[in-house]
Amino acid sequence: MRKTMLPLAAALLACAALATPGLAQPTVTVVDYGGTWQAAESKALFQPIAKKLGVTLREDSLQTIADIRLQVQSGKPTWDVVALGIGECLAAAKEGLFEPVDYSVVTNAADFPPELRGPNYVPGTVWASFVLTWSKEKFKNGGPQSWADYFDTKKFPGARAAYNAPRFMLEAALLADGVAKDKVYPIDIDRAFAKIRAFRKDVAVWYTSFGQAVDLINAGEVDVVPVLDGRIIDAIAKGAKWDFTFNQGIINAACSAIVKGAPNKATAMKFLNEMLDPELQANLTNYFVYGPMSPKVYATGLIKPEVAVKLNSYPANFKMQVVLDPHWWADNRVPVQSRWDAMMKE
Amino acid sequence: MSVAEMSTRGVAVEIAHVSKSYGRVVALDDMSLSIRPGEFVTLLGPSGSGKTTLLMILGGFVRPTTGDITFDGRAVVRLPPHKRNIGVVFQSYALFPNMDVAANVAFPLRLRRLPAPEIARRVAAALDLVRLGGYGARQVHELSGGQSQRVALARAIVFEPDILLMDEPLSALDKKLREQMQVEIRRLHDALGLTTIYVTHDQREALTMSDRVAVIAGGRLRQFAAPRELYERPADAFVADFVGESTLLPVARMGAGVALQGQALRHDGPVPDAAALVLVLRPEKLTFAAPGANADDINHLPGTLRGIVFQGETVLYQVALGDGGEVTVRDLSRNEPQHAGLFPGAAVTVALHRRDTLVLPA
Amino acid sequence: MTDDRNAAVHAREARHERARMLGLALPALAVIGAAVVVPILWVLYLSVLDVQGHFTLGNYLVLATEGANLSVIVTTLKVSLLVTVVSVVIGYPLTYLLAQLPPSLATICMLGILLPYMTSVLVRTYAWMVLLGRRGIVNTMLVWLGITDAPLQLMFNTTATVIGMVHVMVPLLALPLYATMRAIDHGFLRAAASLGAGPVATFWRVYFPLSLPGLSAGTFLIFVTSLGFFITPTVLGGGRVTMIGQQIATAIATYDGFGVATALGVGLLAATAILLGFAMRVLRLDLMRAP
Structure with missing residues (x-):
C-alpha cells in the first residue's frame, strides 16, 4: 500500500511544481483598441513577448483616453501597457495619466526619431494611413488619385463620404488646394476650412468612425471614401471591389505608454521595450497589413518582399505621404474642433 | 325652469316581433310590446333572460336580427343611438370621469349647440330636480353611489328625450337608498310624463315602480300586465314563481x-x-x-x-x-x-x- | 390603566409597521439611489472640476460660449420632439385599432409592434439603410417603376433619422396607451352616443380624453428616450444630425478631462427638466378640464 502511494504523491507534487511557476509569474495587462487588429497584434507581438519575458499576459481594450482617465481616477488601475494613436498619447501625457518612461530599460526607443517619443510615452507598433479609396465598379478606367481629385466632383462624379472630424480632413483639404507636402504644417486653418466648406454640398455622408466608413463601402452607399489603410485592405480582402492609393496619404504614428499607478510597472517597462523590437514588429506583418513603425524593421529581412511593398511604412510608400504632426494637433485641437462643430451645424 | 316647463310628452313605443340571436344562441325570440305614451314599463327577468338585450336594442346599441321598433309610429330600428333622442341611465352610471358634474349634465346640451346661458339654466334645473343643486363643480369621483345615480339621471333627462331607458340603475345601491331612489325615480317620471322603460331582476322593485311589467324569460315574453294582475293572476308557473x-x-x-x-x-x-x-x-x-x-x-x-x-x-x-x-x-x-x-x-x-x-x- | 397600556402597545405596533414598510421599500430606494441619484450627482460634481481637479465654472463657460453646443441641445430637443409627434401620429391610430381587436388577435399584433423594440439598435438602424439606401428597396422600386431615373438621396438627413427613431419608439407609446385604451369602459361610449354624440364627437370628447393618461405616459417615455439616441442619428443622419450623445463623445475626445462632456450632460438635463415640467403642467390641465 505504501509503495503504491509514493509514486502517486510524487506525481501530485510534480503537477504542483509545474503549476506553481504559472501562479508565481508576474502579470502584465496590455490594452489596445481591440477587434481583429488587437487579435493579430496579440498573436504576433504580445504573446511572444510574454513568453520571452516569462510573464502572464492579460488583455483588455479601450475606446478613448477617457477609459484610461477612469482607470487612473479609480486610484487602483488594473491596466499596465496601453497602445494609442500618438495624438491621444500627447493628450493623456499632458493630463498626467502616464508613468515616466525608463529609457535605460526601453533601449529600443533609441532607434526611432526623437519627435515620436516623450518623457511619458514611446512610439507604438504600427503606422495608420488616411488614404483615398474608390469603387472599382464606379471608376472602371482608374479612380481619383489625389486629394484634388477627391474634392473635384466634376472630374470624378460619384457619391463622397467624408470623415466628420478636422484631423486628417484639414490636411487633405490643404493638399487638395495645392499646398506642398512639406508645407502642410503649421496648418493654414482658414484656407483648409474654406476648402471643406465649399465641399460640404458634395458630401453624401459624414461618417464618425472608420467602422462606419467600411459599412458605407460594403453597402454601396458611396463611391469615394477616405479611410484608414488597414480598414480598406481588410475590406478588399473580404471581397469589396475597391482600390486605394498611398499617394498623399496622411500617415499617423501609434504610441505606447504605461498607465499612472500601473500594478506591474517594472514588468510593463520591459514589455514596452520588447514591443519596439524590430524582429517582433516584423512578425506583425504576417498577421496584419499595417506597416510596422521601427525604422529597422525592413532591414531585418523578415518581411516577405511581396508583403512589404503593400505596407504604409515601406519606404517607397512612406515617401508619398505626409506624416501627421501630433504636436500641432495637441496645440490646436480644441479651437479647431469647436470651429469644425460650428461649420457642420451651419 | 320648473318641472312643468321641463316635462315632455311621452311617446308611444311599439316593439314588433323583435328577435336577436348571437350565432346559434337566441337572446330574444319574437318579442312584441306596445308601450303607451308616458307609461312606466319594467322589463323583469332573471339574468340572461334577454331583458337587457331588449333595452340595448331600444337604445340602438344592438341591432336586432329581425323585427321593427317605432317611436310614435316613426321607425327607429335603423337609427344609430345618437339620433334616437333617448335618455339612458346605465347600470355603471357611466359618468364621464374627465368632466365635473355640471359638464356631465351639460354634455348632451353642448352637443345640441344650445347657447351657454340656456345650458347653465337647464343644468341647474336638472340638478335641482334630482336634489343635487349646488353640486355642479364636484368631480365625479367625489360622489357617493346615490349621488352618481342622481347625476346620471339628471344627464339622461336634461335634453328632454322622448324616452328614458334605465338598465338596473339601482343594483349597486344598498337597500335603504334603493327604496328611496325607487320613489324618487317614480316621482320624476310622474312629474315629467316621460315614457320610461326600466330593466331589473328585482321583482319587488318592478311591482313597486311600474305601471306595467313585462316578464321575460329565455328571450320570450311570459306576461305583460299591471303589477297587481301579475301577482294575482300570473300567466304561468314561471311568472308565479318569479313574481312574489x-x-x-x-x-x-x-x-x-x-x-x-x-x-x-x-x-x-x-x-x-x-x-x-x-x-x-x-x-x-x-x-x-x-x-x-x-x-x-x-x-x-x-x-x-x-x-x-x-x-x-x-x-x-x-x-x-x-x-x-x-x-x-x-x-x-x-x-x-x-x-x-x-x-x-x-x-x-x-x-x-x-x-x-x-x-x-x- | 389597561387602556393606557393598550394605547402604548398599539402605538408601538404602528411604529413597527411603519418601520417594516420602510424596510420593504429600502431595496428599491437603494437601487434608485445607486442607479440614478449617485451617477447624476457624480456628473454634476465632475462638471465643476478642471483637469487638475480644482473647482471651476469654465466648463459651463465653454457650454455657453460655443455656439455649436447650444445648437446641439436645440437639435436634440427638436429631433426628440419631432420623433415624439410622429410616433404619436402613427402610434395612436395603430394602438386604437389594436384596442378594438379581440384580445387574442390584439396580443399577436402587439408582438409584431414590439418586435423592433426587441432587436438591437444597430440591426434596426442598418435595416433602414437596406430600405432607404442608394441600392435599397425603396430606391430600387422607384427606379423600376420609372418614377425616378437615378436613386434618390433618402438617407443621411433629419428625415431618415426621425424615421429610424420612430420605428423604435412606437412600441414605447403602444404599450401604456394600449393598457389605458383597453381599460376604457365601453359604457362611456354608449352613454355618449345615447346623449347625442356621433362617432366623431364621442371620440374627441370622451374616448380621447380618457386615453390621455396612457398617451402622456407614452409621450414622455418617447421624448426622454429619444434624447439619448446615439447610433441612429450617427448612421442615418450622416453627419447632418448631431444630437447630444454624439457631441458628448466628441467633447470627451477633444477636451482634457470630463468637465465639458459632463457640463453638456447637465445642460441637457436642465433643458429637459424645464421642458418636461412645462409640458407636465399643460397636460395635467388637459386631464382635469373637460374638452
Missing part, C-alpha cells in the same frame, strides 16, 4: 276539477288546458285551521309543522304536507299568540281560500 314568493305543487286533473295528492281542490275559474298543472301557494295567502275543520270556500291541507322562523314583522311556519312537499305559511308576528300551541312536530291543517287557489299550467 310561492311554492308550486303538482296537481292532477280530477273530473272537471283538480286534486292535490288525491284530495279534490275547490277553486274558481276553469282548469287551464294543459297536460301538467301546478298549484301556486303564496305564504301570505295561507293560514292555519283547526284540525278536521270543513268549509265550502276553504281547502284544508293536513300536514306536520317542521319549523318556525322569526323574521321581525312576520313569522314563517314551514309545513310538510302529507307526502307532497313543503309549504310556507306567513303570518304577522303580532298574531303569534294565536299560534301558541304550535311546535315543530305538531300536526297542523293549512287553510287556503278557493279564491286564492291558483292552478296554472306547469
Whole structure:
C-alpha cells in the first residue's frame, strides 16, 4: 500500500511544481483598441513577448483616453501597457495619466526619431494611413488619385463620404488646394476650412468612425471614401471591389505608454521595450497589413518582399505621404474642433 | 325652469316581433310590446333572460336580427343611438370621469349647440330636480353611489328625450337608498310624463315602480300586465314563481276539477288546458285551521309543522304536507299568540281560500 | 390603566409597521439611489472640476460660449420632439385599432409592434439603410417603376433619422396607451352616443380624453428616450444630425478631462427638466378640464 502511494504523491507534487511557476509569474495587462487588429497584434507581438519575458499576459481594450482617465481616477488601475494613436498619447501625457518612461530599460526607443517619443510615452507598433479609396465598379478606367481629385466632383462624379472630424480632413483639404507636402504644417486653418466648406454640398455622408466608413463601402452607399489603410485592405480582402492609393496619404504614428499607478510597472517597462523590437514588429506583418513603425524593421529581412511593398511604412510608400504632426494637433485641437462643430451645424 | 316647463310628452313605443340571436344562441325570440305614451314599463327577468338585450336594442346599441321598433309610429330600428333622442341611465352610471358634474349634465346640451346661458339654466334645473343643486363643480369621483345615480339621471333627462331607458340603475345601491331612489325615480317620471322603460331582476322593485311589467324569460315574453294582475293572476308557473314568493305543487286533473295528492281542490275559474298543472301557494295567502275543520270556500291541507322562523314583522311556519312537499305559511308576528300551541312536530291543517287557489299550467 | 397600556402597545405596533414598510421599500430606494441619484450627482460634481481637479465654472463657460453646443441641445430637443409627434401620429391610430381587436388577435399584433423594440439598435438602424439606401428597396422600386431615373438621396438627413427613431419608439407609446385604451369602459361610449354624440364627437370628447393618461405616459417615455439616441442619428443622419450623445463623445475626445462632456450632460438635463415640467403642467390641465 505504501509503495503504491509514493509514486502517486510524487506525481501530485510534480503537477504542483509545474503549476506553481504559472501562479508565481508576474502579470502584465496590455490594452489596445481591440477587434481583429488587437487579435493579430496579440498573436504576433504580445504573446511572444510574454513568453520571452516569462510573464502572464492579460488583455483588455479601450475606446478613448477617457477609459484610461477612469482607470487612473479609480486610484487602483488594473491596466499596465496601453497602445494609442500618438495624438491621444500627447493628450493623456499632458493630463498626467502616464508613468515616466525608463529609457535605460526601453533601449529600443533609441532607434526611432526623437519627435515620436516623450518623457511619458514611446512610439507604438504600427503606422495608420488616411488614404483615398474608390469603387472599382464606379471608376472602371482608374479612380481619383489625389486629394484634388477627391474634392473635384466634376472630374470624378460619384457619391463622397467624408470623415466628420478636422484631423486628417484639414490636411487633405490643404493638399487638395495645392499646398506642398512639406508645407502642410503649421496648418493654414482658414484656407483648409474654406476648402471643406465649399465641399460640404458634395458630401453624401459624414461618417464618425472608420467602422462606419467600411459599412458605407460594403453597402454601396458611396463611391469615394477616405479611410484608414488597414480598414480598406481588410475590406478588399473580404471581397469589396475597391482600390486605394498611398499617394498623399496622411500617415499617423501609434504610441505606447504605461498607465499612472500601473500594478506591474517594472514588468510593463520591459514589455514596452520588447514591443519596439524590430524582429517582433516584423512578425506583425504576417498577421496584419499595417506597416510596422521601427525604422529597422525592413532591414531585418523578415518581411516577405511581396508583403512589404503593400505596407504604409515601406519606404517607397512612406515617401508619398505626409506624416501627421501630433504636436500641432495637441496645440490646436480644441479651437479647431469647436470651429469644425460650428461649420457642420451651419 | 320648473318641472312643468321641463316635462315632455311621452311617446308611444311599439316593439314588433323583435328577435336577436348571437350565432346559434337566441337572446330574444319574437318579442312584441306596445308601450303607451308616458307609461312606466319594467322589463323583469332573471339574468340572461334577454331583458337587457331588449333595452340595448331600444337604445340602438344592438341591432336586432329581425323585427321593427317605432317611436310614435316613426321607425327607429335603423337609427344609430345618437339620433334616437333617448335618455339612458346605465347600470355603471357611466359618468364621464374627465368632466365635473355640471359638464356631465351639460354634455348632451353642448352637443345640441344650445347657447351657454340656456345650458347653465337647464343644468341647474336638472340638478335641482334630482336634489343635487349646488353640486355642479364636484368631480365625479367625489360622489357617493346615490349621488352618481342622481347625476346620471339628471344627464339622461336634461335634453328632454322622448324616452328614458334605465338598465338596473339601482343594483349597486344598498337597500335603504334603493327604496328611496325607487320613489324618487317614480316621482320624476310622474312629474315629467316621460315614457320610461326600466330593466331589473328585482321583482319587488318592478311591482313597486311600474305601471306595467313585462316578464321575460329565455328571450320570450311570459306576461305583460299591471303589477297587481301579475301577482294575482300570473300567466304561468314561471311568472308565479318569479313574481312574489310561492311554492308550486303538482296537481292532477280530477273530473272537471283538480286534486292535490288525491284530495279534490275547490277553486274558481276553469282548469287551464294543459297536460301538467301546478298549484301556486303564496305564504301570505295561507293560514292555519283547526284540525278536521270543513268549509265550502276553504281547502284544508293536513300536514306536520317542521319549523318556525322569526323574521321581525312576520313569522314563517314551514309545513310538510302529507307526502307532497313543503309549504310556507306567513303570518304577522303580532298574531303569534294565536299560534301558541304550535311546535315543530305538531300536526297542523293549512287553510287556503278557493279564491286564492291558483292552478296554472306547469 | 389597561387602556393606557393598550394605547402604548398599539402605538408601538404602528411604529413597527411603519418601520417594516420602510424596510420593504429600502431595496428599491437603494437601487434608485445607486442607479440614478449617485451617477447624476457624480456628473454634476465632475462638471465643476478642471483637469487638475480644482473647482471651476469654465466648463459651463465653454457650454455657453460655443455656439455649436447650444445648437446641439436645440437639435436634440427638436429631433426628440419631432420623433415624439410622429410616433404619436402613427402610434395612436395603430394602438386604437389594436384596442378594438379581440384580445387574442390584439396580443399577436402587439408582438409584431414590439418586435423592433426587441432587436438591437444597430440591426434596426442598418435595416433602414437596406430600405432607404442608394441600392435599397425603396430606391430600387422607384427606379423600376420609372418614377425616378437615378436613386434618390433618402438617407443621411433629419428625415431618415426621425424615421429610424420612430420605428423604435412606437412600441414605447403602444404599450401604456394600449393598457389605458383597453381599460376604457365601453359604457362611456354608449352613454355618449345615447346623449347625442356621433362617432366623431364621442371620440374627441370622451374616448380621447380618457386615453390621455396612457398617451402622456407614452409621450414622455418617447421624448426622454429619444434624447439619448446615439447610433441612429450617427448612421442615418450622416453627419447632418448631431444630437447630444454624439457631441458628448466628441467633447470627451477633444477636451482634457470630463468637465465639458459632463457640463453638456447637465445642460441637457436642465433643458429637459424645464421642458418636461412645462409640458407636465399643460397636460395635467388637459386631464382635469373637460374638452
